[in-house]
Amino acid sequence: MLMSSPHRPALFRALGDPTRLAIFELLARQEHSVSELVDKFEVTQPAISQHLGALRSVRLVSTRRSGRHAYYRARPEGLKPVIDWLRHYQNFWPEKLVNLKAVLDKSSKENPHAPRH
Amino acid sequence: MLMSSPHRPALFRALGDPTRLAIFELLARQEHSVSELVDKFEVTQPAISQHLGALRSVRLVSTRRSGRHAYYRARPEGLKPVIDWLRHYQNFWPEKLVNLKAVLDKSSKENPHAPRH
DNA sequence: TAAATGTATAAGCAATGGCTTATTGGTTGT
DNA sequence: ACAACCAATAAGCCATTGCTTATACATTTA
Structure with a gap:
């Protein structure tokens, strides 16, 4: 049976812990085994x-076993509900306020410290 | 002094509660007074x-006072850290995995939660 | 087989979160 | 002035969360 997409609050909640978000970001860059992750953080293996279980439960990571190692990587598709949610607002917010496509089109190197008000 | 943008985990955490997310979504559609919000939810005024205080603390909403009423509305710019964060991944994830622009370009009818006009 | 290794789960604990009722402060209306 | 009203804050309660240590389970290695 096809698994349903996690509810948005659950997804946000999963990303709402600093350690867990950092783990996800590492896994987005490249696959890591659990023990490799343990080496990179100040918390214990359990x-x-x-945290990996929490990320898995909202389908933000996938796992692959090889011998006694478990390798995790981020599932970019897991972020789709977030993207859809943002697109949703795109439809009824004044374009000038948050033009998602424009933002996404921008080169990432331009003014990372742009003023906000 | 210029207020700094909230850290991403804090932003995600603020959106991670179902009631608070629903409040934000209402405020994204239109301004509401506190008492109007109270009427729409099953929880008490405090x-x-x-919840409004939590959203305000991460700058996802702004407030305006008029007489004894306090009117709240969403601040779309408050979502910019989320958008920037997604764009960030765009840069090092294989495009086929999550083409944000493509997702945003898709017709909204395949989105089960598309906005009512 | 036994020991070591990698990971997941169990159990418990302190901190946090979301709720409640009670109260306070500020504004409007009589 | 007083009462009614709106919203924010205080204080307390209980459930959840993120951590720990202890343990279980599977795999590899000696």
């Missing part, structure tokens, strides 16, 4: 495994 | 005020 804590890492629990 | 609970609503606390």
Whole structure:
């Protein structure tokens, strides 16, 4: 049976913990085994495994077993609900306020510290 | 002094509660007074005020006072850190995995939660 | 087989979060 | 002035969360 997409609050909640978000960001850059992740954070292995379980439960990461190692990587598609949600607002917010496509089109190197008000 | 943008985990956390996310979504569609929000949810006025305080603390909403009423509305710019974060991934994820622009270009009818006009 | 290794799960604990009722402060209307 | 009203804050309660240590399970290695 096809698994349903996690509810948006659950997705946001999964990303709402600093350690867990950092883990996700590492896994977005490249696959890591659990023990590799343990080496990179100040928490114990069970804590890492629990964070991975939380990320897995909202389908933000996938896992692959090889021998006694478990390799995790981010699932970019897992962010689709967030993207859809932003697109949703795109439809009824004044374009000038947040033009998602324009933002996404921008080169990432331009003014990372642009003023906000 | 210029206020700094909230850290991403804090932003995600603010959106990670179902009631608070629903409040934000209402405020994204149109301005509401606190008492109007109270009428739309099953929680008490203090609970609503606390959620609004949480959203305000990460700059996702702004407030305007008029007489004894306080009117809140969403701040689309408050979502910019989320958009920037997604764009960030755009730069090092294989395009086929999550082409944000493509997703944003898709017709909204395949989105089960498309906005009512 | 036994020991070591990698990971997941169990159990418990302190901190946090979201709610409630009670109260306060500020504004409007009589 | 007083009462009614709107919203924010205080204080307390209970559920959840993120961590820990202890343990279980599977795999590899000696």
